[in-house]
Amino acid sequence: MTLQCQACKGTYDDTLRDGTLYFHVCPPLAAWEVRQLIAANASPLTAAQTKTLATFDASATDAVTGVTGPNRGDGYLADLGLPRPNARNENIDPAKIESAPKDAQGNVKQTVDPSTLMMSAGAGAVPVVITDGVVQPTS
Amino acid sequence: MSYPPAVDAPRAPIDGFDRESFLQGPSPFVFTLEDALEVDTLCSAAGVTLTIAGVMLTSDFQIKAFNFQHTPNSNRTLATSRFHIGSGWLLRVRVTASAGTPTFSRVFVWLRTCRGLTSAALTNSTITSGYVTANTDVYWPGNVAQQPLDGEGFLSSVQVSNPAAGADWVATVPTGARWKLTALFATLAAANAGGVRSVRLLIDDGANVLFEVPASATQAINTTASYSYGQGAGGPITADAVVIEAPLANDLYLLAGWRVRTATGAINAADQWSAISLDVTEWISGD
Numbered sequence: 001m002t003l004q005c006q007a008c009k010g011t012y013d014d015t016l017r018d019g020t021l022y023f024h025v026c027p028p029l030a031a032w033e034v035r036q037l038i039a040a041n042a043s044p045l046t047a048a049q050t051k052t053l054a055t056f057d058a059s060a061t062d063a064v065t066g067v068t069g070p071n072r073g074d075g076y077l078a079d080l081g082l083p084r085p086n087a088r089n090e091n092i093d094p095a096k097i098e099s100a101p102k103d104a105q106g107n108v109k110q111t112v113d114p115s116t117l118m119m120s121a122g123a124g125a126v127p128v129v130i131t132d133g134v135v136q137p138t139s
Numbered sequence: 140m141s142y143p144p145a146v147d148a149p150r151a152p153i154d155g156f157d158r159e160s161f162l163q164g165p166s167p168f169v170f171t172l173e174d175a176l177e178v179d180t181l182c183s184a185a186g187v188t189l190t191i192a193g194v195m196l197t198s199d200f201q202i203k204a205f206n207f208q209h210t211p212n213s214n215r216t217l218a219t220s221r222f223h224i225g226s227g228w229l230l231r232v233r234v235t236a237s238a239g240t241p242t243f244s245r246v247f248v249w250l251r252t253c254r255g256l257t258s259a260a261l262t263n264s265t266i267t268s269g270y271v272t273a274n275t276d277v278y279w280p281g282n283v284a285q286q287p288l289d290g291e292g293f294l295s296s297v298q299v300s301n302p303a304a305g306a307d308w309v310a311t312v313p314t315g316a317r318w319k320l321t322a323l324f325a326t327l328a329a330a331n332a333g334g335v336r337s338v339r340l341l342i343d344d345g346a347n348v349l350f351e352v353p354a355s356a357t358q359a360i361n362t363t364a365s366y367s368y369g370q371g372a373g374g375p376i377t378a379d380a381v382v383i384e385a386p387l388a389n390d391l392y393l394l395a396g397w398r399v400r401t402a403t404g405a406i407n408a409a410d411q412w413s414a415i416s417l418d419v420t421e422w423i424s425g426d
Contacts, residue, residue, distance in 0.1 A: 010306070011301050020245075071337070079351075
């Protein structure tokens with residue numbers, strides 16, 4: 001089944017071609033997204049990160065790579081890998097397995113909603129179909 | 140002469156002896172009616188059912204076969220089944236995949252003994268352990284017990300989520316897995332805006348960057364370029380602006396929760412990463 005994450009809008013199949021389950025994780029914020037948040041007075045940066053960003057933004061073009069000052073700041077932001085608000089991480093949280101309702105043998109009950117065992121369900125995911133690159137919800 | 144355990148140990152009058160004699164048990168695994176056979180599995184394959192078949196020498200000297208089934212979870216979490224197999228000695232036991240077609244390093248099995256059938260059971264020995272495939276079994280006696288990280292691993296092609304436009308991509312090692320990253324491929328369609336894109340690949344532990352490799356070339360705007368990273372890869376083999384390659388560290392083992400991701404310098408809100416695939420060797424971590 002193809003799904004679209006409602007936090008990052010990424011699309012993915014929940015099962016790999018070899019039958020292995022796939023666990024989606026939202027990518028970090030892109031540099032331009034961080035700068036949008038800064039402009040909206042909702043900066044996700046710490047004071048130290050803000051200072052470092054200013055240093056990179058003000059720095060001269062890199063003599064080796066030719067990367068210009070603002071792009072060096074963007075590189076710094078990309079490296080930080082700042083988490084996306086309401087991000088989804090479908091990987092199983094071992095602590096939630098421990099505390100989940102169990103059957104008599106000690107296994108997690110089959111009636112348990114898998115999303116309650118994820119690291120973070122975030123904004124959720126919905127089934128979609130992708131036709132010629134266009135993502136549409138399934139009817 | 141050593142004697143089998145007193146509990147339920149069979150005694151028999153033997154001609155020529157004036158008393159009952161203890162008989163040496165034929166197996167170190169003696170079961171009373173309080174004991175059970177425990178099957179624990181960690182599995183990454185879907186649709187697998189295991190059959191556990193074996194033979195007991197019962198306490199009244201009968202040969203008795205047993206056969207039962209166990210369904211592993213497909214998300215690498217522990218699944219446990221416990222079965223009474225009667226009292227006596229375990230003579231032989233075998234675990235096979237009776238449904239599904241798991242390949243190596245996807246279904247790990249422990250066969251154990253325990254007292255009790257519920258989650259409060261006391262597990263008190265491991266008979267054998269190892270990976271079961273569609274055509275290979277785990278058995279006792281004679282099998283060499285394995286641990287989950289033993290063996291050559293499972294070769295997997297992992298198709299990573301296509302991010303939304305303007306975002307980089309990330310792949311995370313799933314809970315219960317260990318990866319060795321061998322190669323990866325991804326495509327970036329750069330919009331007709333902004334500056335040249337400079338792609339870097341990062342490996343981190345979820346927080347701290349452990350390894351960072353810049354692509355061997357930058358990408359011009361309004362182009363679509365493929366990126367290949369691989370162990371043993373060098374610089375560009377030919378000067379091709381849209382087929383860009385770079386090396387990976389050898390033996391790049393990654394623990395659960397560690398991430399493989401890109402950080403694209405000057406990424407534009409209309410840029411699109413797609414066709415992202417990782418070539419990994421995977422083991423059940425057994426953590």
